[in-house]
Amino acid sequence: MRDFWKIVKPVGRYMGLEFKYGDDQRRVINAPEREAIFYGLDLWQYPCKITGNPIILAQFNFAEPPWEETIEEITPEMLVFFFALVLLGC
Structure with a gap:
């Protein structure tokens, strides 16, 4: 669990590629009101x-x-x- 934050960290641009869509999706999924759904047991x-x-x-x-x-x-x-x-x- 030590490196779990890397999954939800925004990527931005990497090696000339834009990852904005994926970052936006992770931001919606990781909203505080949804956190309990994904970070249960x-x-x-x-x-x-x-x-x-x-x-x-x-x-x-x-x-x-x-x-x-x-x-x-x-x-x-x-x-x-x-x-x-x-x-x-x-």
């Missing part, structure tokens, strides 16, 4: 119960070259579910 501290079967988001065979057909398709619905799972903790 660490993810592993939320009590959870498994309520269903595991869902395979992707499978990789590291013994084979990474051709497109070796990676299962990840749908937007799967990503939304995964991020909701991570952000909500259960």
Whole structure:
């Protein structure tokens, strides 16, 4: 947690690139009234119960070259579910 501030620190310009949009988004997300939403407990501290079967988001065979057909398709619905799972903790 010592370096956590680096995630929310504004970038500004870096190596000739403008990061204003990302800085604006972080400023909105890190507003004091929203801080409690994002800075609650660490993810592993939320009590959870498994309520269903595991869902395979992707499978990789590291013994084979990474051709497109070796990676299962990840749908937007799967990503939304995964991020909701991570952000909500259960």
